[in-house]
Amino acid sequence: EETYGKEAVTEGGFRVITTLDYELQKKAEEIVKKWALQNEERFNAENAALVATDPRTGQILAMVGSRDYFDTEIEGNFNVATARRQPGSAFKPFVYAAAFQKGYTPETVLFDLQTEFSVECTPEGKPYVEGNEDRCYKPENYDQLYIGPVTLRSALAESRNVPSVKTLYLAGLKESLRLAREIGITTLGSPGQYGLTLVLGGGEVTLLEMVGAYGVFANDGERNSTVAILRIEDKAGAVVGAYEPRPTRTLSADIARNISSILSDEEARAPTFGRGSYLYFKDRAVGVKTGTTNDYRDAWIIGYTPSLAVGAWAGNNDNTPMEKKVAGFIVAPLWHEFMEVALAGVEPERFAVPPRQKIPLEAPPVLRGVWQGGKNYFVDRVSGKRATEYTPPETLEERVVREVHTILHWVNKDAPLQGNASKGAGDSQYERWEFPIRAWAAAQGVPDETEAVIPSEEDSVHGPFNAPVLSLSGLTAGSAHRADETIPVTVTSTGRFPLGKVDFFVGGVYVGSAARAPFTFSFKPKDVEALGEQAELRVIGYDTVFNKRELVIPFSVTP
Template identity: 35%
Template structure:
């Protein structure tokens, strides 16, 4: 059928033809151009089918397909924009890290970041017994530290330390998950920090401590430990900068030297020396695990605080080391069966009161506020300290009620004032505690009377000089009549000075004080080291003035050494760590002569009779002579015994901190028994040294003479202190009489 060119039949014919017919037509040479030209605005069938298939597979058409196309367009837009921002952000981070890395100092300059220094105390044999301040044992490196310790730290704190770039996204995500599951904020609690991040925090992100800011060191450290989102970002940047600047081992070295590990120790070297008495290069697996376990909570897990808790924590670390292949099963089992133990010095924690006292006697810039590492050689004797503590505990355990709040203090010293042991209270494993031996001012009671009799003997009176124990009244200006009484409320009549002292009679002591002059008594007491305000009234003879146990013990040391003043001391030499030349030498020792040697020897004999026959009999030792004096204050608020053998002087005080009266306790009771227990332990197995005492002869010449007659003439060693006053007193005595 012919076509005029206006009809659309060819298109309709195409629709009627089968696909086979069309293909045969095409192969027969018929041209397809007319069809192409007629279907120019529409896609081919195959393309339409492919497009419909794609739409169907991607959500198809309709509403779903519409929104799918919108989402594809939206995410495409985001990607096209944010990949550029991501690249820009990465460039900024890299630049920030690179800039920070260039500002970091060499690793060797930041291993010791302490603001305070340390004090290390050595005993009389140059062995360490106490520490104060921030201890730093010296630099320990990743190469020189024990492999056990290096592995324990990595296994505990950051098992991927040697593979990450300073931060661990996996660790942070895990920490956030744990914090949220435990009901805390995302950044509260577990931090997911790597060792590098922890080191960045120890460095306070490069901000050193500046006292000029007004912050204390503790406040500064607390501020460095704050956890906020902004600070975590800075911490991550600083950590990556450290990774760029330092090697892994350099970072670990900084960490090992700056970490706080309890008991004032900074760094693993100091901690190893503090707890185990050895270098961090020598610790075994059990000791390494205990040290690494301190990183979590150094105060809580410090072995000096609770050894069992510290050992339990160490077992956890041993398990981690075994799990990660640092220990074999046999090695781990051995570490569990042989847990780390404290060194003897760390276990004893001896000398806390002594170390605190010595630290207070040095200038603050070398003591509590030092920025240097100071070594102090001392007079301390750990064996004596232990025996003194054991003696105190024995008496309180066996003779004092468990409910009693009574306290006691002990000082042991040599005749030259060198303090060997000091107990400042019933709790002995302390530091920074109230020291009743050096800080408590208490009335001395009859323990003061030897100064009265020292004045009489030095003025020429004999121990056999007679005095009458009888009622007496003295008119005290401003106070009115004062009538002293004996503890027994009885009167002994005519007695000699030796008897009056050994029975601790009050009225004879007052009479002797008045006879020789109160000022002479005060002068001699001050000369022997009783520096606190002494009463100027007649009651001074009965020990109404206050002083410390340390001062009283030092004063009695003056009797033992023959009558010379003593300044108690504990420090023998102070120097900076690493220096050979000392900055300070011994600050105390024997000083000026206060009474004649002959008077001191006679006084010692009188004090010997106090222990042999008088109020101090409970202090008597079975194998050597003892001299001493009891003291009990008004209403039994204080009880004393101060005495000496030929080698050592020991003072004991007992009472309540709030001045509550002691029940049934006098100086001749529990204090004398404590003294006996201390000195029996200290003297055991040592050779006997005789007391430097002298018994006067021919007491009969005094029996029938009036009391306190003109003193006999004696050869006296010149006393440069108070000689003029004594001569004037003798002259006045000749004029007005001595009775």
Template identity: 40%
Template structure:
């Protein structure tokens, strides 16, 4: 063989046609052997797993036999999920819309595939080999899903996947696609105690499966993905509507229906209990709590395990306390309804563990008129002023803010036209942070929110358990007044952090979970749960102190409000939202936290006056009082670092000799001031003009003057500073030190005064003039006269003398003081000592003499000559 480049093969390379033929045969043989080996390996594997599997014909006869049981913490059975309602129907008894909706949603290649999703099988194998979880696999065919639901456990393992494939293949050989789809629709769970489409159609809509509308069929097809979560009797009906619409869109996508049909179906209500969905009654205690536990268990262990494999769940709820909670809500509803409200919810938590002790999700789970099945305890609602403690807790992390810090409650434009008002539509002037929070004043709360910083406040609330404030760009300063939605359960758990000295325990509802073989899947051990310190104990104590301070809140709430418990400290905060749509009271002792919400599920406003302290606080007080009855009185323990101190009121700093107003309160270790009062400044000024005097000015023309200079929380912001400046000027608290200095060369000499008459130590009697000598009488405005420190007169006209009858004085020594004041504000004084004696006098022939304090000589003459 020669190369094409015009030269001979230098290595004399040749290729044998016979050898090429031999190589191809060898390769084909190897491939055949490999294929045979793989086939044998797969066959052996399938045979190994298949030997323990039932025949497909037996699968349809198998039914789950074990139910999940939910108990309270003391062994009271709250709910049992067993005894599934199921009515098996034939294919002609199932609405075509439902069949198409199921295929469009669960397995669009159902009629083309052979019952196996090989991609899913391969993914499970890879995950098994490399020990990765792979997340939620999904992608199973309807045939595989039927096998999994009818026979196999729900754990995502390679072994189970192989068994699933084997049975699916066998089913595909034995049954038609329509038969498999019918078996599937008769088997799968549709939430609660219902399995199969016939039972679901009758339970939710009161009609057989063959009579379902397109919208109803799409709704039912949406449920099996997560039956507990998407149940029309659950709290996620809004998500159910979204998934129903997704089902309709998929039906349009594969040409099962037209877009116009889907659009019309989307307009129909198919999820509202009591309107489009049949109300239900069932044997259940603490229904909202029980449903919440089921939902939590389904998220943790899967719907299959909860619905069919029989778990035993011991919960944190105390049913005896639950009955007290339900009664407290029921008793409070008369007043709520008077104000146009229709529903109430209550949650109580042990703050030391986070265990939910009671949960009343609505006043009546079965009341369809108010959507009673909706669990308000886990629904998003605006908290109003009950959010404020998170704001103040955030501010207290900073050195300059403490319970005694002054905030100015004046109408303030915060920019963008945002001008909040207090609930009582008035302002209260300067108040401490303690007073502002205790009395729930809105303007100071918005100021505190701005000073603390929105991001920091949200971080604090999130750290304490609030999960709903995720869209930070949506919020502004009004978040400080509670416009961001929270869940009652999380809000109550957040207040538990205050109650537990800043230590957070996540709200929990399960104490122990056991499977149907007795294996403990989960067990809560309080002794091992140390919680998480999310708030400094000193800040928690400041909030405890403020929220339990009945005297501090009495300005707005009075001294005998439902927040007050005479025998023990109870921290509490109310909240009311715009138009009285929500009313709250959340409060705590060291061992119990309680949250109450009242209003309307549909967010319809209540009537004016339905604020938290009026309609929610009585329920809170009623429940808390019954729960605390007979229990030891617990105090909030003061942590290390907290100190009580007296500070100057306006500066919140240490007082000086020139401070005149004071406040005493508690401080954290970092809040305790080390600097001194900078509001009241002592300045040496010239008496003549009040201007700051130079160091060279003689003391005779100067005096010390106090200048008070009160500013707003943000002196550089005119919207904050303006209202405070106006108030401070009127109150005499804005008197800044003059910038101009005193020119002592233009200051008149200091006034001097001396007493000319009487002289020092002179004895005087009768009426005579008191005269003085003044160095600069033209500048003098007035001279005042004092005998024995008692004013006896004054004179404003030169020569400034005073006529006085010294006989008014008792015989003996006395002091005389004169004080001159000039037009420059200067004063001068002089003092002498003198003696007085009452002079003799004659009246109508009677002569008195030798008069003392205790005796006198009296002489008179009669008409007889020589007689006296």
């Protein structure tokens, strides 16, 4: 009515073509009703909802707002798919994505230990003012286990609460809300309305918008707004309105791919969900996250492939709690069955692999997964001595002076790649995170070290003085060879260590290797792409400890 007017809508004979897939919609309705009735009996969860979209277009393929529109006992005509509910841990991927935007990495390590986050309470969890116990905040993991150092990758895949709350603090409340809005969550308020509980689902969202937002991860960071109508025709068949795709880049492809890589990692989530759970699909890559609210009023699951995003919710319209079971038990079977139906006959798809992030060696080691300390040094694994500019990457090993602290000791939380000269001074969370970590280190028998552990002697194995001296037979400098001539060459060496491998390049093009004596290789000039009349053979010889030297022999090519 807002677009065309009431009279046109009621009397214009409009024909509306929706995006719904009729067969999928029918199956969605059947599956939602089937599992909702079972959940009512098993878990006191009488209702359920489901939304399926195509992330590449934003088109809604199926939407079921309740188990039965005509069931008045459960207010079946209320569309839960568009209702505001708390998402539990299903919100976590947005926070981790915001952390990655800031410079944290999937390999960054946080400590999963019981932690008091409230500044109104001591690090031990006691209120500074007697009687204010309810102002303390020490979140629990679902399994009541606290596993110590854990990467962000594992923390998200396993849905561990304590490191997720820390991730929100590092990413920033404002930044996390901004990212959630940019990828399609419109129902959240201002940062002042929330605290660190946001990452555990402390805000209210809709299933429809959550599925749309997860679609951004599925679509390599491009957002397509969810749409239900393809076109509208008047009674004469003329098109008066039509869907037009307007994709927008709201997240970098690398970050979207990292989230998809984590959420589809069966091995990474196995400690929590086991192997072969309802989250797993044989021979298919499916990113998926569950969410259960602390009071067990809402159970969520949202998952996706590159071409399909599906979210499901289970609970009660009147907000009464369910049985104390996680979403993996309550709503995952419903979601899994629909995914199986929707993907039947569809060729398996794979997510693009995120590039390996290169963290500068001068950046805090904790960003590379090294949690034992922040003062790093490098040694040569062969000699055990301090590395030099000649130590090859193959034998270079990063070590740290052992000194176990919170990440806030090592990084500037708002610019983590820069390090933290203040060592956490002035950070309200520093003491709270540090207290359980130092206690854990003591209990594990992990004492601090001093810089005296850094070797004083330098690597004496690697350098020009030990590099192999190469000799080559079969090709002489300045010699001429026909294009179709087979040229066999043999490399020998003298030096402190025996030769271990030789790489061969002709005209700058790698043509092969020899990994054992005799180090012989043959080539025909005509087989080397774009080789000119004046060419060269370059050989790089490596000894058994990876010292290397190269030899260049120029030659000419005749027809």
